[in-house]
Amino acid sequence: MNDVEALANLYMFRSVSRSDLSELCALAPPTTFKQGHVLFRQGQPADVALLVIEGRLIAEVSGGEAVKTVGDIRAGEIVGERALFSRGGRRSATVSAAEGSRCLLLSWDSMERGSHNAAIVSIERHLLGSLSRRIRSTNGVIQQAWKEADKIERNEENQTGPSTLRDRLRSLWGGLR
């Protein structure tokens, strides 16, 4: 399947014409990455975002000796979009190909040149939805933790022991140590 047809199969491009998708491929050239290839490294300057056409990427954050998996990016998803909305930002995670993958490379320049392209409009609308869902999702977890913390604190008023709210929150998050 060629890139335009693969893009046409993605939900975000369901109402975008083949000619607009073809133009998108010219603006943001599709690139193939072999399994294990590191696309971004944590701390490097951020210059492009990736839209996964086929395959799967994985995002990992390292701190000290620990490495945590923080994202699993599949076809139709975008990673690294902060590169499109900030200047001089750096990667906060390392992104690599979990399997052979093909991605569009979206740059600040390609977005600017493609402002009128329906596929770019669809990407922006997709980002609005996905960013707001991620904010709500994170907020939901925090709100729940807040409620739990209230309960814990009330319970602990009648108890003695070394457990602090911080310890309990760490526990609540599944144990970060």
Next chain:
Amino acid sequence: MTETSANIQRLVARHPFPGADPAGLQELLHRGDEKFLTASTLLCGEGQPSDAMYVLLDGQIEVTRKDATGQPRALTVLHAPALLGHMGLIDGSNRSATCRAKTDVRVIQFTRTRYHDLVEDRSRLGATLRRLLCSSLSGQLTGGNARVHALLSEIAPSEVTDKMEHQDDITREDLRQAAGVLEGWKIDTAGVDEVQVVETEDTKRARAHYARRKT
């Protein structure tokens, strides 16, 4: 330079995006309805349907939300220039907080209908609105995630980790502040992170934890 044009320039600087320019944003704002509110006037109430978004151009707006006991708690005070009320238009949710003018304020209102017309628009105006909002959301998420991780993760920068190691407790106020940021009511420009850390293994475990508790 007028205060309004200065605030438009600040807004563009705070939320950069491809093709951003103050003249384009000014043109976009002309598509909205200018409203003046005196201090203490209610702009929108928690739980109400989201029928508009606003660009705060002058003044301050106090944001409050009810706590578990139903008492309103101050989340933050927004200072011009700021965006507010857009989350509800994007995802169709009701207002998650109450916004009230703390001083006399001037806002540009985009009704739900106008917002949707512009978001669908392929012209420069539509791109300006979409990208401004994406930039704002991306910054909110980045800042919020950085705060959450500073609070809760050992992956936090070493100076924060060191602070946590010597900190007796994370206070409820810390969590309120983090939640307020994540809800999008407070603009945080400190973060430089790019990949948003949301569905981490930790949060997945937390969800599984709640699911088990419910059953």
